[in-house]
Amino acid sequence: MNISGGNVYINNFRKYGTTPYDVAVIHGGPGAAGEMAPVAIEISKVHGTLEPLQTAASIEGQIQELRLVLEKYGNIPLTMIGYSWGAWLSFIFAAQYPEFIRKLILIGSGPFEEKYAIGIMETRLSRLNEKEKLEVATLIKNLGSTDMKNKDALFTRFGEVISKADSFDPLQMHNEQVKFQAAIHQIVWKEAEQLRHTGDLLKFGRKIHCPVHAIHGDYDPHPAEGVEKPLLKILKNFRFTLLKNCGHRPWVEKGAREEFYKILKEEVCQKS
Secondary structure, eight states, X not given: OEEETTEEEETTEEEESSSOEEEEEEOOTTTXXXXXXXXXXXXXXXXXXXXXXXXXXXXXXXXXXXXXXXXXXXXXXXXXXXXXXXXXXHHHHHHHOGGGEEEEEEESOOOSSGGGTTTHHHHHHHTSOHHHHHHHXXXXXXXXXXXXXXXXXXXXXXXXXXXXXXXXXXXXXXXXXXXXXXXXXXXXXXXXXXXXXXXXXXXGGGGOOSOEEEEEETTOSSOTHHHHHHHHHHOSSEEEEEEXXXXXXXXXXXXXXXXXXXXXXXXXXXXX
8 A cells, every 4th residue: 555645545546535535536548547646636625536447458347346446435326537438437337336326427538429430530640740640650550469568658658649639738747647558458448449339338328317417628539529419319417518728638738627627626516
């Protein structure tokens, strides 16, 4: 166990603030454990916050990891804040374990229907220079090889380059708390894409009855309509907020960060 600055890090999760822990933040990737630390730290100023770190190499494995952490340490039902892949994971979790979730907040979610995902990489590449485009192509090729040597380092670098394309006007932030795991990403993302392809991902929404609030940046290469339109059709209690001048990670954006945290804190402090 490592205790740093009043926050407690234990095995595959971190605690921020004090009990009760009635908020959980869920990272993206898959395989980018720790990237929600800045959000957890900020939210812990108003509510105790858990940051589960997903280590299982399957969607069901990650669901059960979440369940065990929340069951033991969370103040259930709690508010779950899922980012990017973590938004999908939170969505699935809320469908399977509705008694755990009071409110669901989805940040920078991937589109819930395949047709909206077609142009994501094209949009990203259009925002990079020629040298960066070539590096991305090389990284994708190497990550797709069967040789697992240095793949975590390659995945880390891929995230760094893509982050430039995903951001509108970002602050300089360091990822020293993030552990990029390529093997987890490749296996879990393949499962996730299949769920979206078959339509089963969106169908989980039929079992979600808690309030759901999706927050999305207008500069996010993941199209906002691919989140808003499908969820409006499937969820009974849904709200959508589009942040101006904001990319994929609202908490790093100079122009959107303040509004983003204001919205989050209002949501976690609301009693219903």
